[in-house]
Amino acid sequence: MDIDFDVKHGLEGVAVAISSISYIDGEKGKLVYRGFEIEDLVENSHFEETAYLIWFSSLPNENEIDFITSMLAKKRTLPKKIIEMMKSFPKNAHPMGVLRSVVSLLGMYSKKDSSTLENAINLTAKIPTIIAYWYRIKNNLPLIPPKESLKHSENFLYMMFGEIPKHSDLFDKALILHLEQGMNASTFASTVTASTLSDIYSIITTAIGTLKGPLHGGANEKVLNMFKEIKSVENVEPYIYTLISNKEKIMGFGHRIYKTYDPRAKILKHWIKDLFLKDNVEYFEIALKVEEIVIKEFKEKKIFPNVDFYSGILYNYFNIPSEFFTTIFAMARIVGWTAHAMEYRKNNRIFRPRSIYNGPKGLKYKEVKGVEKNG
Numbered sequence: 001m002d003i004d005f006d007v008k009h010g011l012e013g014v015a016v017a018i019s020s021i022s023y024i025d026g027e028k029g030k031l032v033y034r035g036f037e038i039e040d041l042v043e044n045s046h047f048e049e050t051a052y053l054i055w056f057s058s059l060p061n062e063n064e065i066d067f068i069t070s071m072l073a074k075k076r077t078l079p080k081k082i083i084e085m086m087k088s089f090p091k092n093a094h095p096m097g098v099l100r101s102v103v104s105l106l107g108m109y110s111k112k113d114s115s116t117l118e119n120a121i122n123l124t125a126k127i128p129t130i131i132a133y134w135y136r137i138k139n140n141l142p143l144i145p146p147k148e149s150l151k152h153s154e155n156f157l158y159m160m161f162g163e164i165p166k167h168s169d170l171f172d173k174a175l176i177l178h179l180e181q182g183m184n185a186s187t188f189a190s191t192v193t194a195s196t197l198s199d200i201y202s203i204i205t206t207a208i209g210t211l212k213g214p215l216h217g218g219a220n221e222k223v224l225n226m227f228k229e230i231k232s233v234e235n236v237e238p239y240i241y242t243l244i245s246n247k248e249k250i251m252g253f254g255h256r257i258y259k260t261y262d263p264r265a266k267i268l269k270h271w272i273k274d275l276f277l278k279d280n281v282e283y284f285e286i287a288l289k290v291e292e293i294v295i296k297e298f299k300e301k302k303i304f305p306n307v308d309f310y311s312g313i314l315y316n317y318f319n320i321p322s323e324f325f326t327t328i329f330a331m332a333r334i335v336g337w338t339a340h341a342m343e344y345r346k347n348n349r350i351f352r353p354r355s356i357y358n359g360p361k362g363l364k365y366k367e368v369k370g371v372e373k374n375g
C-alpha cells in the first residue's frame with residue numbers, strides 16, 4: 001500500500017482555500033457574510049442587497065442597488081426553445097434534475113463561455129424562472145412570464161402562483177439565510193470545476209448535482225416527507241425511537257461545522273413560531289417534538305437541527321411542494337457558488353488530490369480460453 005499520504009475521510013478539517021466571503025463559528029453558532037452577522041442581514045437587508053454584498057464585498061449604495069436590482073430583473077426570461085424542450089420533459093422528473101439539466105442546456109445558448117460576474121447575475125436571474133416554469137408545466141398550468149417591476153423573491157412567488165402571498169418578506173429572508181455557507185459540499189464541488197477553467201454553466205451544473213443529495217440540500221425535502229409520515233405529535237416518539245434503534249440518520253440534524261444549534265435553524269424556528277401564533281402552520285408541533293427527542297438522545301454527539309429542519313415548514317406554508325424545496329436552496333446558494341468560483345480563480349490552481357492505492361500489483365495477463373484476442 002502507498003503510505004506516503006494521510007487520508008482525511010470526507011476532507012474533515014482540511015482547508016482548501018482562503019476566502020473573505022463568509023465565516024462560521026461552529027462552536028458558538030455564528031454565521032457571518034463579509035463581516036456582517038446573519039441576524040443583522042435578515043433583519044435589515046433583502047435578497048438583492050445581500051447578494052450584492054456577497055458578490056462585490058460591500059453593501060451597495062443607492063446606484064449600486066438600482067444596478068443589481070435591474071440586472072436581476074432584466075435577465076429573467078428563458079430562450080423559447082428551452083421552454084419548448086421543458087414541455088417535453090417527463091412530468092415526473094424531479095425539479096432538481098430539471099434545474100440541473102436546464103442550466104446545462106442554457107450553456108449551449110450562451111455566446112460567452114466565461115465565468116464573469118455578468119454571467120453569474122444572468123444565471124441567478126434565470127433560476128427562479130426555470131423552477132416556476134417547471135412547477136407550472138408539471139401541473140398543466142399556463143406559464144406566468146416574469147414581471148420586471150417585482151423584487152427577485154416576489155417575482156418568483158408570482159410566477160409560481162400568480163400572486164404574491166402574505167408574509168412574502170419571510171421567503172425573501174429565507175433566501176438570505178441560504179445564500180452562502182463557506183466551503184460546503186456543493187461549493188467545493190463547483191470550485192473544483194471552476195479550478196479547471198471550465199465555464200459557469202458547468203460550474204453551476206456541478207453545484208446543483210451535488211446539492212441534490214439528501215446529506216446536503218436534499219435533506220429539506222426528506223424532512224418534510226418525514227413530518228408527513230409521522231402525521232401527528234403522538235406518533236413522534238415511536239417514529240424517532242425506531243429510527244434511532246435502526247441507527248438511521250434523522251434528516252435535518254447534524255452538521256460538519258456546527259456543534260451547536262445552527263443559527264439559520266434558530267432564526268427560521270423563531271419566524272415559524274411567530275407565524276404559528278397567528279396562522280395555521282402545518283407540522284410545527286411535530287417538529288418541536290422531534291427536536292426535543294433528538295437533542296436529548298444525541299447530547300454527547302452534539303447533534304442539533306440544521307437549516308434544512310425548519311426551512312421546509314416555511315416553504316410548505318407558502319404552498320410550495322416538498323419536491324421543489326431543494327430548488328429554492330439552489331436559487332439562493334448560486335450567489336455563494338459563483339462568488340467562490342470567482343474568488344478562487346483570482347489565484348487559481350487546479351484541484352488534484354490523491355487516492356491511496358490498496359489493490360494488487362504485478363499481475364500478469366493470462367489468456368482466457370474461448371475469448372477472442374484483440375486485433
Ligand SMILES: CC(C)(COP(=O)(O)OP(=O)(O)OC[C@H]1O[C@@H](n2cnc3c(N)ncnc32)[C@H](O)[C@@H]1OP(=O)(O)O)[C@@H](O)C(=O)NCCC(=O)NCCS
Binds near residue numbers: 251307308
Ligand atoms: C450533515 C451530515 C452529513 C454531516 O456529516 P459528518 O460531518 O460526516 O458527520 P457524521 O455523519 O460522521 O456524523 C458524526 C456522528 O454523528 C451521527 N449523526 C450525524 N448526523 C446524524 C443524524 N442526522 N442522525 C443521527 N445520527 C447522526 C453519525 O451517525 C456519527 O455517529 P458515530 O460517530 O457513532 O458513527 C450528517 O450530520 C447527516 O447526515 N445529517 C442528516 C442529513 C442532513 O440533515 N443534511 C443537511 C446538512 S445541512
